[in-house]
Amino acid sequence: xxxxxxxxxxLSGGLDSAVVLAIAREQGFDVHALTLDYGQRHVLEIDxxxxxxxxxxxxRHMVQQIDMRAFGGSALTSGIAVPKDRRxxxxxxxxxxxxxxxxxxxxxxxxxxxxxxxxxxxxxxGVNALDYSGYPDCRPEFVEAFEKLANLATRAGVEGRQRFxxxxxxxxxxxxxxxxxxxxxxxxxxxxxxxxxxxxTGTPCGRCDACLLRARGFAxxxxxxx
Amino acid sequence: xxxxxxxxxxLSGGLDSAVVLAIAREQGFDVHALTLDYGQRHVLEIDxxxxxxxxxxxxRHMVQQIDMRAFGGSALTSGIAVPKDRRxxxxxxxxxxxxxxxxxxxxxxxxxxxxxxxxxxxxxxGVNALDYSGYPDCRPEFVEAFEKLANLATRAGVEGRQRFxxxxxxxxxxxxxxxxxxxxxxxxxxxxxxxxxxxxTGTPCGRCDACLLRARGFAxxxxxxx
Numbered sequence: 001x002x003x004x005x006x007x008x009x010x011l012s013g014g015l016d017s018a019v020v021l022a023i024a025r026e027q028g029f030d031v032h033a034l035t036l037d038y039g040q041r042h043v044l045e046i047d048x049x050x051x052x053x054x055x056x057x058x059x060r061h062m063v064q065q066i067d068m069r070a071f072g073g074s075a076l077t078s079g080i081a082v083p084k085d086r087r088x089x090x091x092x093x094x095x096x097x098x099x100x101x102x103x104x105x106x107x108x109x110x111x112x113x114x115x116x117x118x119x120x121x122x123x124x125x126g127v128n129a130l131d132y133s134g135y136p137d138c139r140p141e142f143v144e145a146f147e148k149l150a151n152l153a154t155r156a157g158v159e160g161r162q163r164f165x166x167x168x169x170x171x172x173x174x175x176x177x178x179x180x181x182x183x184x185x186x187x188x189x190x191x192x193x194x195x196x197x198x199x200x201t202g203t204p205c206g207r208c209d210a211c212l213l214r215a216r217g218f219a220x221x222x223x224x225x226x
Numbered sequence: 227x228x229x230x231x232x233x234x235x236x237l238s239g240g241l242d243s244a245v246v247l248a249i250a251r252e253q254g255f256d257v258h259a260l261t262l263d264y265g266q267r268h269v270l271e272i273d274x275x276x277x278x279x280x281x282x283x284x285x286r287h288m289v290q291q292i293d294m295r296a297f298g299g300s301a302l303t304s305g306i307a308v309p310k311d312r313r314x315x316x317x318x319x320x321x322x323x324x325x326x327x328x329x330x331x332x333x334x335x336x337x338x339x340x341x342x343x344x345x346x347x348x349x350x351x352g353v354n355a356l357d358y359s360g361y362p363d364c365r366p367e368f369v370e371a372f373e374k375l376a377n378l379a380t381r382a383g384v385e386g387r388q389r390f391x392x393x394x395x396x397x398x399x400x401x402x403x404x405x406x407x408x409x410x411x412x413x414x415x416x417x418x419x420x421x422x423x424x425x426x427t428g429t430p431c432g433r434c435d436a437c438l439l440r441a442r443g444f445a446x447x448x449x450x451x452x
Contacts, residue, residue, distance in 0.1 A: 066292055073343035095381045102339035105379045109335045113328035117299035136384040145375040152371050153331045155321045158362040 004030040006120035008111045011035050011053060013045035015192040016126035016170055018052045019178050022185035023169050024124045025056060033061040034114055036107050039069035040076050044202045048193045055188055064110055074100040082197040084207040091209045095134040098196055104137035108146050116154050121162040128170045131213050143168045175217025183223060190226035230256040232346035234337045237261050237279060239271035241418040242352035242396055244278045245404050248411035249395050250350045251282060259287040260340055262333050265295035266302050270428045274419045281414055290336055300326040308423040310433040317435045321360040324422055330363035334372050342380045347388040354396045357439050369394045401443025409449060416452035
């Protein structure tokens with residue numbers, strides 16, 4: 001019999017969500033990891049998510065398939081090229097073509113459905129408002145609005161059995177801070193894949209925004225990326 | 227070249243969403259119908275949605291598959307029995323076991339993703355707060371909270387290119403009013419399937435809440451259900 005409260009943590013296979021999962025574990029939650037295979041460019045991410053979930057020790061890991069390619073509108077779900085070699089100020093400015101319409105809204109909706117069935121009040125998501133200032137669904141006001149919605153949308157919320165809380169522990173951290181926190185918690189960064197456009201075996205391109213932000217974060221943290 | 231503004235309308239194969247689709251068409255929208263095949267008991271509903279979309283004349287009809295059976299927690303997505311022969315006061319009281327956790331949140335999230343890509347500001351959903359007073363995600367406060375979220379969650383909302391509006395034209399109507407409105411708009415009710423537990427060829431059970439509410443609505447409207 002497990003006496004730890006349950007939580008649902010969204011897990012992408014990237015670095016940020018791996019650190020969030022480790023944080024949820026450290027806070028004493030019985031973590032149920034949820035990965036959305038949404039038709040992104042690199043399905044390798046899903047395999048990494050499975051490995052991270054197994055390594056960090058989750059109660060269960062569910063992979064849900066959805067087809068966001070049918071909508072398109074993003075470099076991650078259509079033929080639009082992933083930008084390469086952008087300067088830090090270019091990355092920080094505006095919403096990049098790697099923005100996926102309504103992605104975090106969809107992800108949190110699935111997490112909410114599972115959380116309600118599990119009797120879990122706590123949902124974890126690895127959004128970050130500093131390095132990805134451009135993504136509208138990575139901002140605190142988005143997270144707050146979803147949390148409010150969650151408590152109106154569900155039987156458990158309305159009946160007061162669960163008071164849903166959306167945890168976004170990385171939201172105001174720099175990449176270097178996230179990496180240091182992950183290291184403290186024993187996250188194996190070698191399992192994580194940040195690249196938007198990896199080679200067929202998962203080799204990072206080293207030139208997309210995600211690779212550049214990751215490299216800068218490790219450099220600032222003074223940690224070697226395995 | 228189509229000069230009508232685009233809208234996304236959620237279409238289930240039931241009566242309410244068919245009427246909503248007809249309302250959106252009447253209002254002059256170029257309607258993109260979206261059906262979620264979520265693992266509900268009766269996949270017959272999807273076939274009906276296709277027929278309704280074709281008959282009412284939509285710009286496009288997309289069917290997205292998602293697996294809400296993996297979560298369970300509802301009579302519509304698991305082995306829980308669909309209640310039968312309940313009295314009107316029983317149906318009106320409390321949240322029934324046919325409630326599907328976070329279903330309308332997930333549905334609207336998908337509609338939002340497609341709407342953003344289409345450049346459509348208008349999303350239509352056939353929720354109704356009177357006959358289904360128990361479902362938390364059929365209430366006006368839920369619809370308002372989602373609309374607020376939609377404008378925070380998206381590039382189009384944040385950049386002010388689209389101001390998302392969630393239309394729930396049936397929300398305060400009785401079933402009889404919905405049926406009369408559908409009749410005015412030429413909805414072919416014979417194509418719609420309300421039953422939660424139909425026979426293998428789509429014959430309604432006549433005893434579940436949805437069948438009973440439909441029968442009462444037609445009786446009150448003084449219209450014969452084909």
